[in-house]
Structure formats: structure tokens, C-alpha cells
Amino acid sequence: MAKFSIYTVDAFSTKPFHGNQAAIVPVPSGQSIPDHTMQALAAEMNIAETSFFTPVQSEGPDEFQKSSRFALRWFTPTVEAKLCGHATLAAAHVLFNELQNQNNTLHFDTLSGVLSVSINREGKLTMRLPMDKPEPVVHNDNFKEIATGVLGRCSSSTEIALSPVLRYLVIHDASFSEEELVALVPNITTKVIEAGRRERVDLVMVTTKGSDRDFKSRVFAPWCGIDEDPVTGSAHTVLALFWKEKLGKPFFVAQQCSKRCGELDVKIVDATHVVISGNAVVVIRGELFLDLE
Known part of the structure; x- marks a missing residue:
């Protein structure tokens, strides 16, 4: 041995x-x-x-x-x-x-x-x-199935974007509050899993602007055997660019508000890299x- x-x-x-x-x-x-x-x-x-x-x-x-x-x-x-x-x-x-x-x-x-x-x-x-910059996707039946299962809704105000390399899906809805994010209980059905597989999704992130942090998120990865990932460094390589366009700055204090919770300092340092502390x-x-x- x-x-x-x-x-x-x-x-x-x-x-x-x-x-x-x-x-x-x-x-x-x-x-x-x-x-x-x-x-x-x-x-x-x-x-x-x-x-x-x-x-x-x-x-x-x-x-x-x-x-x-x-x-x-x-x-x-x-x-x-x-x-x-x-x-x-x-x-x-x-x-x-x-x-x-x-x-x-x-x-x-x-x-x-x-x-x-x-x-x-x-x-x-x-x-x-x-x-890995996420790009907006067309709200086809697969992405609607995923968003509805994870977020509980999918409307014209629901933004869905997919990063091309990691295949991380970002879901954001301006009407979705911090309190709703913390209380969120996704309904990951077999249909949601199959829809994600058809689009080669590895994980899905629900994110919202924070009141005491620049942004907050939760991460679910049933396609990788992880129901919810408590704090995901790689997710912030995608979220950094998503929130840069919304907040107009390259540095963030972020929180992943799972039950275990975690804090990250995130900074875009050049066109291709981010540093996370x-x-x-x-x-x-x-x-x-x-x-x-």
C-alpha cells in the first residue's frame, strides 16, 4: 500500500x-x-x-x-x-x-x-x-428550461449568458432580490439536467447586485456531481466580466451566499486575466x- x-x-x-x-x-x-x-x-x-x-x-x-x-x-x-x-x-x-x-x-x-x-x-x-467572458444566448427551449428550474422564472427581463470555454451559464434578473437569492431552492429536474447536457453546460450561476457587496451569487453544478458549490473561484472568472459591464469598474468585493458562505476580492488586471484573493x-x-x- x-x-x-x-x-x-x-x-x-x-x-x-x-x-x-x-x-x-x-x-x-x-x-x-x-x-x-x-x-x-x-x-x-x-x-x-x-x-x-x-x-x-x-x-x-x-x-x-x-x-x-x-x-x-x-x-x-x-x-x-x-x-x-x-x-x-x-x-x-x-x-x-x-x-x-x-x-x-x-x-x-x-x-x-x-x-x-x-x-x-x-x-x-x-x-x-x-x-472567460459570458455571451448572451437566445432564449431557446433548453435555456428556458434551465432558467425556470433554477431561478423559478424566465421572462423578458431574465438575462442568460454562457461562457464559451468553461461552459458556465449566468442567470441574472434585475427583479430578483438578494433575499430571494439567499432563499432560493432550485428545482433541478431530469428535464433541467437534459437541457443542460444538450447545451453542454457545466454549471449555472444565479447572480444579483448586492447592497453590502458589489455582487452576490450562488452556483449549482449537478452536471458535475455537485448540487450546490459553496464558494467557486472559477465562477468569478466569468462573473467579473459580466459585472464589469454593469458596474463600470474592474474590481469587486463579492459574496457567494450559500449556507457556508464565502468572501472574495476580485480584480480584472488585463484583457485576459483576473486576480482573486x-x-x-x-x-x-x-x-x-x-x-x-
Whole structure:
């Protein structure tokens, strides 16, 4: 049996049991875990993402302390994810605070390219992520089915936009209040799931302007095995551009108002990237035993 360390981390939070959970598994460069085993472990953990990172071009007993570049992969309980902000933040937190990495900035090779995470003197983490601009879609039967199931309505005032790379669907209705967003209980029927599959939707975001934050959101991803994602970093790579056009500014204080809730500082830094800042806290440290034969 091969033994690995495993951590569960609450990202976008300064205290346990808030923010979004991620399981983090450091994999030494001399070892590997098969894809099917990584997916099985993600199903076993049954939280939004289980992530695995391995040092790149570094070996030896201190590779986690000295390396600044890592290969990083994310798995939901059912699929490998193309981009996951909170689990990237959580991986960096483990490297900086649990494995005593000596660098100020880490670089992760991922399915979405190279992602960087820096740490400041107060321990706050800042990620640089690629943006994915959502484009308005025609209100066809599929999108109407999704909007009605998730939001409970779909009228001429309902905006629906889809990001082309991540396939994230944004739903916004100016008549939908913050209070309604917090109380929202989507009706995700089989028809909603099928409609999303026909449009290749990976998740859906309901968003509204905030009174005490620039904007608020909730995220639902039944197509990835996640009924509701508590705090979604990658969602804000889409929402940043959506709200820039409405608010006329490039920086935001955002809140994802799930039951666990989470706060994010979001800033558009150039034409293609956004930086997202937040904290994280380790809740569980453990050992993982895997039969890799």
C-alpha cells in the first residue's frame, strides 16, 4: 500500500466550516496515482473537489519546500474539472503553510494553463486566473428550461449568458432580490439536467447586485456531481466580466451566499486575466493508503 498525506481545507474562509471544502493530496515526483484512482478518491471524499499536485522538475526530500512549479489536477465526485479556483487556493495554502514552501509565488500547470498563486505578509493568497467572458444566448427551449428550474422564472427581463470555454451559464434578473437569492431552492429536474447536457453546460450561476457587496451569487453544478458549490473561484472568472459591464469598474468585493458562505476580492488586471484573493484554513490532516497495483 502506498501512503500519502491528505488535507481537507476550507478555502475563501478564515475559520473552519465556512467557505468551500477541498481535499488536497501532495504526490511526490517519484510516485504517481492512476487517473481512475484519483477519480475514485474524489467520489469517496464526496466534496466539491479533490486535488492532486506533484513537483515539476524537482526531486528529493525537500522538493515540496523548494519547488515553485507543480502539476495540479482537480476532480469532482464524478468528473475531472477544467478549472477550480478554490482548490487551487487550497493547494497553495497547503504548500505555504503545511509543507513550508519557501517561495512567495507558486505556479501550477493545469488543464487551464499555468495558474499562479502568491502569498502576502498577512498570509492572504492571490490567484491569477484566465477570464472567460459570458455571451448572451437566445432564449431557446433548453435555456428556458434551465432558467425556470433554477431561478423559478424566465421572462423578458431574465438575462442568460454562457461562457464559451468553461461552459458556465449566468442567470441574472434585475427583479430578483438578494433575499430571494439567499432563499432560493432550485428545482433541478431530469428535464433541467437534459437541457443542460444538450447545451453542454457545466454549471449555472444565479447572480444579483448586492447592497453590502458589489455582487452576490450562488452556483449549482449537478452536471458535475455537485448540487450546490459553496464558494467557486472559477465562477468569478466569468462573473467579473459580466459585472464589469454593469458596474463600470474592474474590481469587486463579492459574496457567494450559500449556507457556508464565502468572501472574495476580485480584480480584472488585463484583457485576459483576473486576480482573486482570499484566505484558507486546514480542518483535517491525515494519511491516505492506496493500493496502486
